[in-house]
Amino acid sequence: MELSFFTMPIHPVGKPVWKSIQEDREAFILADKLGFVEAYCGEHTTDLAETITSTVAFLASLAYETKNIRLGTGTVNLPNSHPARVAAEVAMLDHMLKGRLNFGISPGGLMSDAEVFGNLNRDRNAMFIECINMVLQIWEGEAPYDLKGDFYEVTTRETMMPEIGQGTIIKPYQDPHPPIVGTVVAPFSKGVTAMAARGWEPISANFLLPKWVKTHWPNYAEGCEQGGRAADFNNWSVAKNICVAEDMETARAYARDPGSPYVLYYKQLLTKLRSGGRLNLFKEDQNMDDDDVTLDYVLDRLVIHGDPSSVADQVLEFQEQTGPFGKLVYAGHDWTDVDLGRKSMVLMAEEVMPKINAALGGQK
Numbered sequence: 001m002e003l004s005f006f007t008m009p010i011h012p013v014g015k016p017v018w019k020s021i022q023e024d025r026e027a028f029i030l031a032d033k034l035g036f037v038e039a040y041c042g043e044h045t046t047d048l049a050e051t052i053t054s055t056v057a058f059l060a061s062l063a064y065e066t067k068n069i070r071l072g073t074g075t076v077n078l079p080n081s082h083p084a085r086v087a088a089e090v091a092m093l094d095h096m097l098k099g100r101l102n103f104g105i106s107p108g109g110l111m112s113d114a115e116v117f118g119n120l121n122r123d124r125n126a127m128f129i130e131c132i133n134m135v136l137q138i139w140e141g142e143a144p145y146d147l148k149g150d151f152y153e154v155t156t157r158e159t160m161m162p163e164i165g166q167g168t169i170i171k172p173y174q175d176p177h178p179p180i181v182g183t184v185v186a187p188f189s190k191g192v193t194a195m196a197a198r199g200w201e202p203i204s205a206n207f208l209l210p211k212w213v214k215t216h217w218p219n220y221a222e223g224c225e226q227g228g229r230a231a232d233f234n235n236w237s238v239a240k241n242i243c244v245a246e247d248m249e250t251a252r253a254y255a256r257d258p259g260s261p262y263v264l265y266y267k268q269l270l271t272k273l274r275s276g277g278r279l280n281l282f283k284e285d286q287n288m289d290d291d292d293v294t295l296d297y298v299l300d301r302l303v304i305h306g307d308p309s310s311v312a313d314q315v316l317e318f319q320e321q322t323g324p325f326g327k328l329v330y331a332g333h334d335w336t337d338v339d340l341g342r343k344s345m346v347l348m349a350e351e352v353m354p355k356i357n358a359a360l361g362g363q364k
Contacts, residue, residue: 001325001360003353005031005345006074006203006239007332008042010049010265015334020051021058023335028062030342032069034349037327038237040074040104040181040203046112049268055104056089063096070100074203075183077108079127080117083134083147084154087169091139094172103178104203105132109185111276127151132180139177143168181237187212187281189219196223196231206239206331207269208281209301210321213238217323234326240318241265241331243305244347245340254340255305261334261341262303267295308347312355328356 007027011020024041031039043055052058055073062071073093076086094101107128114120119127130149137147144157144167160167172178180200184192185208192202202220204213221231241262245251255262270293273279279293280286282301304314315328330348335341 001319001353001356002037002327003035003349004237004327004329005036005039005332006041006206006329007039008044008050008052008074009261009332009334010268011051011334012264012336013048017051020334023338023341024052024058024332025062025065027332027335027341027345028069028071029065030345032066034345036069036330036349038070038072038102038329040072040102040329042074043077044110044113045080046116047110050110056093059101060093060096063093066100068100070102071097072102072181073104074181075104075106075108077110077113078105078131078135079119079122079124079151080108080113081131083131083138083152084169086131087135087138090135090178091170091172094174094178095170097173099174099178101172101174101178102181104181104183106183110272122151136177138169139171184216185281188215192216193219193223193226196220197226199227199229201235201237203237203239203329204322204325206241206329207266207302209284210318211284212281213322217325232326233324236325237327237329238322238325239329239331240315241303241333242311242315242344242348242352243303244308244311244344244352245305246307246343246347248307248310250340251305251307251310254337254344255303256299259336261336262305263295263299264336265333266298266302270295270298308351308355311348312352312359315352315356316359328353 028039041052041055041058043052044050045053055076059071090103107124130151134147134152134154144160145154147154156167182195182200182202183205184202185205195202204216224231243251243255254260279290282293282298304311
C-alpha cells in the first residue's frame with residue numbers, strides 16, 4: 001500500500017488567510033520529503049473556511065519546491081470555468097511540473113460556488129461532461145478548434161495567426177495528457193463506472209462510511225471491463241481522516257477535544273450536508289432519523305486516531321471492511337497545533353505505513 005495526501009482543509013473562520021495557505025503549502029512540501037507518492041488539493045471560491053480558491057495556482061506555487069511527489073488538482077470544478085482556460089492552465093502546470101501532474105476533475109459540490117457562477121439551477125453534470133470533453137478535444141486537436149456545445153464554445157478562427165503562434169493553446173507535457181482522476185462521493189456511485197470506462201482513476205472520499213466505500217470497487221471493476229482493461233486495486237485510492245501521535249491520549253485529545261481541527265472539519269461538513277439534504281452519506285442505515293446523525297456519531301465512524309501501532313491496526317481493519325486498495329490517502333486538516341499536525345504526517349509515513357505493509361506482506 002502506498003501513501004498519498006489530499007487536502008481541502010477547513011480552517012477556522014477568521015484565521016489569517018496567508019497563514020492557512022502557508023501551512024497548507026508546508027504540508028505538501030513535508031509530504032514530498034516523507035515519500036508520499038501523490039498530493040491533491042481542492043478549490044472553492046465562496047467559503048471563508050476553505051481558502052484555496054484555485055487548485056492550479058496553489059499547486060503552481062509548489063512546482064519548484066517539490067521534487068518527487070506527483071501533485072494533483074483535487075479537483076478542478078469544471079462547470080465553474082471554461083474549457084479553454086482549463087486546458088491552457090492545466091497544460092501549463094503540467095509543464096511546470098515536468099509531468100508530475102494528475103488532473104483531478106469534478107462537477108463541484110459547494111452550492112454557493114454554483115450560485116456565484118450562475119449554474120445553481122443548471123445541469124452541472126452535463127456541463128462537467130461537456131467541459132472535460134472539450135478540454136480533451138483541445139489537447140488532441142489543432143487550432144482553431146471550432147467546438148460548440150450546449151454550454152461552451154471554443155474557436156480562434158477569426159483571430160488566428162499561425163505564423164507567430166497566436167490562436168493556439170499549448171498541449172500538456174505528458175502525452176496525450178496527465179492522468180485523469182475523479183473523486184467518488186456517493187454510495188453505489190455510477191460515476192465511478194463511467195470514469196473507469198474512460199481510463200480515469202477514482203479517489204473514494206474521506207467522509208464516506210466504510211460500507212459505502214466498499215460499494216465503489218464493483219462499479220469500478222465494471223467500468224474497467226467496459227473500457228477493455230483489467231481492474232487493478234493498486235489504482236484505487238481511498239481517503240481517510242487520520243490523527244497519529246506518540247501516545248493514545250495526545251491523539252485522542254487532538255482528534256476529539258473542543259478546538260480539534262477534526263471536530264471543526266466535521267462540524268462544518270455536517271452543517272453543509274444537512275443543509276443540502278445529503279446526510280445519507282453518514283448513515284449506516286438509510287432509515288436513520290436525521291437527528292441521530294450527530295457530530296459524535298460521525299467522528300466515531302470517520303476519524304482514526306491513536307499511536308502508530310493502534311492506527312496501523314485501525315487502517316487494516318478499515319481495509320478489511322472495504323476490500324483491498326492501492327493508495328491510502330491521508331486527509332489534511334488545519335494545523336491548529338503545528339507540531340502535532342506535522343508530527344502526525346511524520347509518524348504516518350515513517351511508522352504507520354511500514355507496520356501496515358509488513359502486515360500485508362510487503363504488498364504495495
